[in-house]
Amino acid sequence: MGCTCQMPCPCRYNNTRDDSCEEWGLIVITQGSFGKIQLNDIKLVWASGTSFEAIYLDMRINTLQRQVMSKLIKAGVFGVEDEQGPSYTKIEYVHNKNNWQIDATNVLKCAIKAVLGADGKQPIRLRNMPWGTVGELYMDQGQVVKSHFQTRSFEIIAEGTNAYFGEFRHIGTL
């Protein structure tokens, strides 16, 4: 995920979200299920600001998966809602060690790089960060190289700002 704050974003540390902090991100469910419905390899992109929220699902998922994902989104499982329900677009991403490239057709183009720590190899890693919404196991520090998120109603443009990335595990019931 990226945001419009300078790196490192102070919002989570201070437990108050700055009005100027607009966030967006990519969630990739590598392995998942809801009842008997498989949710493996499902991708969604989202954006959130003080006056807007939006969610886009990968258009290549099947009807049952769309229904389940809509239900999970409505239940707040991903921490972001979209009043009109999720929209659909083609979502692709490339994760190459310390670099991320995200391309959601006509919605998001984003490149993120890791901020390497003292060892010069691995990124700075944050644990126990507040506001975890999808059961983050850890968050690695990144930096937005360049990003453009656009919908009909809003646009977020960022360069050199804060980013996080990591893994999550979320188990629950509805």
Added chain:
Amino acid sequence: MPQNVKLVSRFVLVVLVYGLPIPPIWEHKGEYLLLCTCPIPCPCHYRGEHLDSCQEAAILLITKGNFSSTNLSGTNIVWLESKGKLLGYIDSTATVQQRTALKMMLEAGNIGPGGRFESIKVASIKVTKRVNYFNVIVGSYIRSSIIEIRGADGINPIQIENITGEPRGKVSVFQGMAINLVLHDNDITFEGKNVNVYFGTYKRTSKDI
């Protein structure tokens, strides 16, 4: 005999009699507090560069350590860093031998960033620790009250791994906040509230160099 041949033969003689000079073996581990004048979180340790506005005070409580045969366990050491200027403080309860060792280590960068210190003073270094709270008094130079910044679990502080900067070595960093911070020595002066603190445990040995 030419002068340089004389010098070389003298060096060879010294090495044969006393052996090659061996750098001192040292290690120290303990707890540290890193206070600075930045808002939370201090960006310097993420960006790998020190902002000019970031004045830093590092307090090391050495729980176990030695410099050659000098035992350093139970000693405290502090340094202030501002715009490349370094000021050091050595625990007034340390013995003369310990003070000498700590001063040498400070100047050599075995403790802290190393470099030319404008002054290294002997001062009372008092750190009181209660649950989620620290109180720091270093002579009349540094004063601060510190709380932990709790994370998602509501119990433990936010933890940061692999962060850059001091103290080098094997460190585990937790996020804190100085409710108040007063720095006052030489031309380093600061009085502020709610500024950044990192704290945790560390370990550093001469093998790390």
